[in-house]
Structure formats: C-alpha cells, structure tokens
Amino acid sequence: MYLFALPLRVVLLSPLLALLAVTTAQAQPPAPDNSRLDRVLQAKTLRVCIWPDYYGITYRNPKTQQLSGIDIDLAQELAKDLGPQVKVQFVDSSFAKLIDDVTQDHCDIAMFAVGITAARAAKLRFTQPHLKSDILAITTQSNRRIKDWSDIDKPGVVVAVAKGTYHEPVMREKLKFATLIAPATPFAREQEVESGRADVFMTDYPYSQRMLATTDWARLVTPPSTYHMTSYAYAMQQGDERWFERMERFMRDIKRDGRLMTAAKRHKLDPIVTSD
Numbered sequence: 001m002y003l004f005a006l007p008l009r010v011v012l013l014s015p016l017l018a019l020l021a022v023t024t025a026q027a028q029p030p031a032p033d034n035s036r037l038d039r040v041l042q043a044k045t046l047r048v049c050i051w052p053d054y055y056g057i058t059y060r061n062p063k064t065q066q067l068s069g070i071d072i073d074l075a076q077e078l079a080k081d082l083g084p085q086v087k088v089q090f091v092d093s094s095f096a097k098l099i100d101d102v103t104q105d106h107c108d109i110a111m112f113a114v115g116i117t118a119a120r121a122a123k124l125r126f127t128q129p130h131l132k133s134d135i136l137a138i139t140t141q142s143n144r145r146i147k148d149w150s151d152i153d154k155p156g157v158v159v160a161v162a163k164g165t166y167h168e169p170v171m172r173e174k175l176k177f178a179t180l181i182a183p184a185t186p187f188a189r190e191q192e193v194e195s196g197r198a199d200v201f202m203t204d205y206p207y208s209q210r211m212l213a214t215t216d217w218a219r220l221v222t223p224p225s226t227y228h229m230t231s232y233a234y235a236m237q238q239g240d241e242r243w244f245e246r247m248e249r250f251m252r253d254i255k256r257d258g259r260l261m262t263a264a265k266r267h268k269l270d271p272i273v274t275s276d
Contacts (some may be wrong), residue, residue, distance in 0.1 A: 037242050049093035052092055091107045099120065111234070130233060134220065143196075160198040161180065161190075206269060
C-alpha cells in the first residue's frame with residue numbers, strides 16, 4: 001500500500017504545483033528593459049547634443065558664452081516634463097559628429113534641428129518634425145557674378161557647403177556646372193565667401209538669419225520656387241521604443257499647447273514651424 005501512495009500523491013499535486021508556478025511568475029513585475037527613459041529619470045540628468053554655432057537653434061554667444069535658441073528652450077521644457085528634478089546637460093556636437101555622438105551614447109537625444117535624411121534615418125531614429133526649411137544661399141554684397149539664383153550653377157562659380165550637413169549631398173547631386181567645396185573647419189564656408197575664394201555658400205533659414213543679423217557683407221539669395229525642402233526633428237538611438245514614444249509625446253504636447261510656437265516666435269523662426 002505504501003509503495004503506491006507516494007507516487008499517487010506526487011501525480012495528484014503536480015498539476016497544482018504547475019498552476020502555482022505559472023501564477024507566481026505572472027505576479028512578478030516585468031524585468032526592466034533598461035530604457036533610456038529609466039536611466040534619465042534615475043540620473044536626473046538629460047544629456048542633449050547641440051551644435052553651438054546654430055543661430056536661433058542652439059547658439060552659444062561668443063562673448064557671454066550663454067546658450068540661446070529654440071531647441072535650447074525646448075530642451076529645458078523637455079527636462080521639466082520628465083520631472084521637477086531632471087536637469088539638462090548640454091553636450092557640444094556638430095552635424096559631422098552627429099551619428100557617432102548619438103550612437104556612441106554621448107548624449108540621450110540630439111536637439112539642434114537635425115535635418116531628416118535617408119542616410120541619417122538609416123542610423124538614427126527621428127521624432128516627428130517641428131521645423132522645415134528650404135535651401136538658401138549667402139553671397140557678398142560686392143559679388144557681381146551672383147545676381148540671383150540662376151547664376152549659382154554656372155561654370156566658374158564656386159559653391160561652399162559645411163561638411164557633414166545635408167547640404168553637401170544635396171548640392172553634389174544638384175550642381176552640374178559649378179564647383180563644390182566642403183571645408184570642415186568651423187565658419188570656413190563663410191570665410192571662403194567673404195574672402196572671395198567662393199562665390200556663395202548654401203545654408204538654411206535659421207543660419208541665413210544669423211548672417212544677415214551679424215554681418216554687414218552678407219546678401220541673401222533665395223530660389224524662385226521650392227528648391228529642396230527638409231524637415232528638422234530630434235534624433236536618438238534606434239531600438240528603444242519607450243524613449244522614442246516619450247519623445248514623440250513631448251513633440252505632440254508642445255505643438256498642441258503652444259510651447260513650440262512661443263519658442264519659435266521668441267527666436268523669429270515661426271515662418272518655418274511645422275505644427276501638424
């Protein structure tokens with residue numbers, strides 16, 4: 001009798017033990033997915049990559065060293081939304097270093113009106129856009145070769161772009177007769193034009209406003225119709241769905257509650273705001 005009792009009891013209890021095991025497993029909290037959102041909240045620090053030479057966007061005044069611009073303001077708003085104790089740590093970057101800085105975890109998000117391009121989208125994840133700009137050109141007041149947009153793509157004309165910006169691949173594709181140069185040092189494209197070594201440099205709406213506001217030699221040249229419109233957004237690493245959704249929610253919120261337009265008007269960028 002005792003020889004069969006123990007196996008029978010084990011057989012009878014096994015389904016109950018299995019059910020208890022499943023129930024216990026279901027009751028356990030899910031394992032943390034190590035989302036960047038958790039890391040930011042735990043550290044109480046939001047690391048934001050910026051390009052500090054982007055006038056109206058993320059600009060560091062060379063005299064005061066103070067940062068200003070639409071994405072400086074909105075980075076502070078994002079930190080407030082994440083929590084009252086979260087502070088912003090700005091990390092200097094550039095368009096040439098953008099992908100490396102984001103993918104190598106030098107910052108949590110890049111907030112300097114990053115143009116959405118296919119090459120960047122292959123490496124980074126973008127929020128919905130908040131700004132949109134066409135390509136514009138800057139020449140000198142004294143340049144007689146460039147009178148209007150039709151004078152740019154002609155033999156003998158030298159066109160400068162900043163290395164690493166989306167203007168570089170766009171202009172390499174579009175220019176058929178002019179010579180394109182892409183100096184890598186800061187302000188080199190402006191220096192090439194001001195010195196006369198280049199006839200014109202290609203830029204966008206925010207940076208063109210800097211040239212007009214801070215120099216007495218710059219002259220704006222605009223295309224007669226849309227030339228190459230680019231949407232700007234914030235960029236982050238791929239693969240973190242929770243962080244992406246939190247950034248998307250922030251972008252939706254600032255469009256709906258007016259913070260985006262308020263910041264844009266403060267920095268005279270309201271003509272290029274994307275509100276939808």
